[in-house]
Amino acid sequence: MTMELKALDLKGLYFPPGELIAERFKLSERIGEGTFGQVYRAEDTLIESEVAIKLFAREVLRTPLDEERFLKATRAARTLTQRNVVRLHDSGVHKGHPWVSMQHLEGLNLQKVLKMRQERGQRFELEELEPIVAQITLALQHVGRDYPHGNLKPENILFLPDLLKITDTYVLAALAPEVVAERAHQSPFMAPELRSAAGAPDARADVYSVGALLKEMVFGPDHAPGSYRGDSQLEAVDALIQRAMATVPDERYPSVEALGEDFATVVDTGQRLVSDGNGAAPTPMPPAPPMAPAAPSAELLEEETPLDIGEPPEDDIATVEVKRSGQKPELIDMLPTNEVDRATHAAPPVTSTSSGTASSGATGPSAPPPPSQVPARKERSPGVAGKVAATPASAARGAAQKKTGGKVPVAALVALIFIALIVALVAMQRDDKPAANQASISAAEAVSPGEPKPEELANASSVTPDSGASDEVAEAAQARREAMASLVASAGPQLYKAVDDASQAAATRGEELAEETRQAELVAAQQQAETSAPQPEQGGSSSTSPTGRASERTASGAASRPTEEAARPVARGTNCPSGMVLVRANAGNFCVDAYEYPGRGRTPKTRVTWFEARRLCAQDTKRLCTISEWRSTCGGSAYPYGNSFDADRCNTADEDGFERNVSAAGSFAQCRSRSGAFDMTGNVHEWVEEQRVAGGGFDSSEDVASCRYSSPKAPGSGASNIGFRCCANPS
Numbered sequence: 001m002t003m004e005l006k007a008l009d010l011k012g013l014y015f016p017p018g019e020l021i022a023e024r025f026k027l028s029e030r031i032g033e034g035t036f037g038q039v040y041r042a043e044d045t046l047i048e049s050e051v052a053i054k055l056f057a058r059e060v061l062r063t064p065l066d067e068e069r070f071l072k073a074t075r076a077a078r079t080l081t082q083r084n085v086v087r088l089h090d091s092g093v094h095k096g097h098p099w100v101s102m103q104h105l106e107g108l109n110l111q112k113v114l115k116m117r118q119e120r121g122q123r124f125e126l127e128e129l130e131p132i133v134a135q136i137t138l139a140l141q142h143v144g145r146d147y148p149h150g151n152l153k154p155e156n157i158l159f160l161p162d163l164l165k166i167t168d169t170y171v172l173a174a175l176a177p178e179v180v181a182e183r184a185h186q187s188p189f190m191a192p193e194l195r196s197a198a199g200a201p202d203a204r205a206d207v208y209s210v211g212a213l214l215k216e217m218v219f220g221p222d223h224a225p226g227s228y229r230g231d232s233q234l235e236a237v238d239a240l241i242q243r244a245m246a247t248v249p250d251e252r253y254p255s256v257e258a259l260g261e262d263f264a265t266v267v268d269t270g271q272r273l274v275s276d277g278n279g280a281a282p283t284p285m286p287p288a289p290p291m292a293p294a295a296p297s298a299e300l301l302e303e304e305t306p307l308d309i310g311e312p313p314e315d316d317i318a319t320v321e322v323k324r325s326g327q328k329p330e331l332i333d334m335l336p337t338n339e340v341d342r343a344t345h346a347a348p349p350v351t352s353t354s355s356g357t358a359s360s361g362a363t364g365p366s367a368p369p370p371p372s373q374v375p376a377r378k379e380r381s382p383g384v385a386g387k388v389a390a391t392p393a394s395a396a397r398g399a400a401q402k403k404t405g406g407k408v409p410v411a412a413l414v415a416l417i418f419i420a421l422i423v424a425l426v427a428m429q430r431d432d433k434p435a436a437n438q439a440s441i442s443a444a445e446a447v448s449p450g451e452p453k454p455e456e457l458a459n460a461s462s463v464t465p466d467s468g469a470s471d472e473v474a475e476a477a478q479a480r481r482e483a484m485a486s487l488v489a490s491a492g493p494q495l496y497k498a499v500d501d502a503s504q505a506a507a508t509r510g511e512e513l514a515e516e517t518r519q520a521e522l523v524a525a526q527q528q529a530e531t532s533a534p535q536p537e538q539g540g541s542s543s544t545s546p547t548g549r550a551s552e553r554t555a556s557g558a559a560s561r562p563t564e565e566a567a568r569p570v571a572r573g574t575n576c577p578s579g580m581v582l583v584r585a586n587a588g589n590f591c592v593d594a595y596e597y598p599g600r601g602r603t604p605k606t607r608v609t610w611f612e613a614r615r616l617c618a619q620d621t622k623r624l625c626t627i628s629e630w631r632s633t634c635g636g637s638a639y640p641y642g643n644s645f646d647a648d649r650c651n652t653a654d655e656d657g658f659e660r661n662v663s664a665a666g667s668f669a670q671c672r673s674r675s676g677a678f679d680m681t682g683n684v685h686e687w688v689e690e691q692r693v694a695g696g697g698f699d700s701s702e703d704v705a706s707c708r709y710s711s712p713k714a715p716g717s718g719a720s721n722i723g724f725r726c727c728a729n730p731s
């Protein structure tokens, strides 16, 4: 049996403002409506918090079985807690209307962003789409492979300042197949197999939807296959979309992850790379394109970037790792995630991926700050603004700053941009007529489109019919939302891109300067040791390392701290052994294992001392990476994927600060640096030549699981969370 959904009376409100749902949720204004029902802003009177309520049309429930199905599916969906999934709080049936309550999001949906862009003839750049696809993939992974979302479409993708969330994850399971089938006939984003109520859709239904979303975002609604605007990269994307949208599920990608991986590869390399079909990590990419185009020249950087790079304190990992024991607390179904609060404290958005090409123009969804329930977690890694006023500089950084003469053009420029934007924001918020100054609104929203301001929050909660909010206030709110839309649709991405480029360049150069200073300290300390102290005898007691730290001795008594790095000739070759990727660095090219030892799909070797790691690399005619090489591989940003921490992207402590387990190398497919190396942060801490461990492990939070973190470690020690990867010179 099918039903004429379009015939449903959705023009009027189901209930007047002030209607109390489940004696708890007081309806306010209607946010929007779709085929199945209406979404309202509402107040949760129990905890005095704003929520969104989706009320379904009565017609979707025709039998007691339908109601049972609805309640069961929505109850199950309340356990979904991944950050890219809108959190569901409660559900029920009110006067015949099924309903769900959920976090209210003050953002824009993709439909609106698409519309704005299409009106201006703008398309999404491929680099912008990579983090979007990555976050959708994470959300869908969480929702579950066995039961697809099924109804993924632009209206169900909501953009917040620094991340996106998908809604309606429960709809397919909650509604009768006949109802879904009727909807599928109307939606270009729903897989064809959903048009039959008899079908048993699987994850490939979502592959179809993501393909349709990509098609819309890359090519727009009028795209005819074959018209690539003369661009071979677009041709590759089009082929990928065709495969994703194949009518027969068997001909599609087997999973959204597999699709996402191919898409990332096309974006990063401009090439097609067919994944292995199982959603596992693809074969390591061929040598990465030079990273140089993205960064300003070294000369320029030296002038411009004496920023504190915000390296975390060099405590031993044991002192900074997150707690290792303890059960995850029970999830409280009714706990509202205070998205507003999170958004208010979010760091400035930054680009989360990079293509390695000079032309990238990404908007950068980044991770939100940690939930307030996790007091142990520190402040988020600083964005650009944060970097300018970071923690006290180390001696190395101080030296690096001296070297640059303390000039701060990039920092000043970025700070100026932010100050100007903040001034504009304040001016806008003081303005009694918010729509009056579109330019200042747009500029202010560029900092953080969609981010609610304190006054706006106050307004939002006062825009309840009960409080007698005026039309003028509603209009002002609407004007502000339009301004946000305008910004996201045009200026925002460019600004994010500019800020991110500056940030990355600054971070990269800061790292280089710090490393140069470290090397200088090494040489100086060594010279001092040579002239003022007798050489320790073979097998003697521990010596002081060139950095002033005690270092152990090898079994033969030879000094364990290597110093040959400085003398290593600059390598210019580009051929790497199998399983390694090429990294091009100013100091010379080098090859690095794409995966932690022993390699892809294998559990990393742990409980390995520095000596053993070194020996195992040498067995393969490789060597341990220097810290400088390791950092270059990880990339110029704080994390392999950008400057904002994402607890789900690499195998680190999870969003709530709880450790995961060590996993097979490469299983976190999105944890890939731009050079093509996996698990640079998280999974296992990695030994480097300087007798340090870098990158954090499955138990590390954002401070430690970072490209910038490393910690000295006694070379004879090993632990269940310490492994390594090897480097080699290219031929």
Ligand SMILES: Nc1ncnc2c1ncn2[C@@H]1O[C@H](COP(=O)(O)OP(=O)(O)OP(=O)(O)O)[C@@H](O)[C@H]1O
Residues within 6 Å of the ligand: 031, 032, 033, 034, 035, 036, 037, 038, 039, 052, 054, 086, 102, 103, 104, 105, 106, 107, 109, 155, 156, 158, 167, 168
């Ligand atoms: N939690 C939320 N917070 C804020 N806005 C939301 C929320 N959930 C949905 N919306 C918005 O409400 C509007 C209506 O959503 P709704 O889910 O009813 O429509 P739809 O997804 O287009 O249709 P369908 O009924 O087919 O699912 C959309 O613009 C959507 O972006």
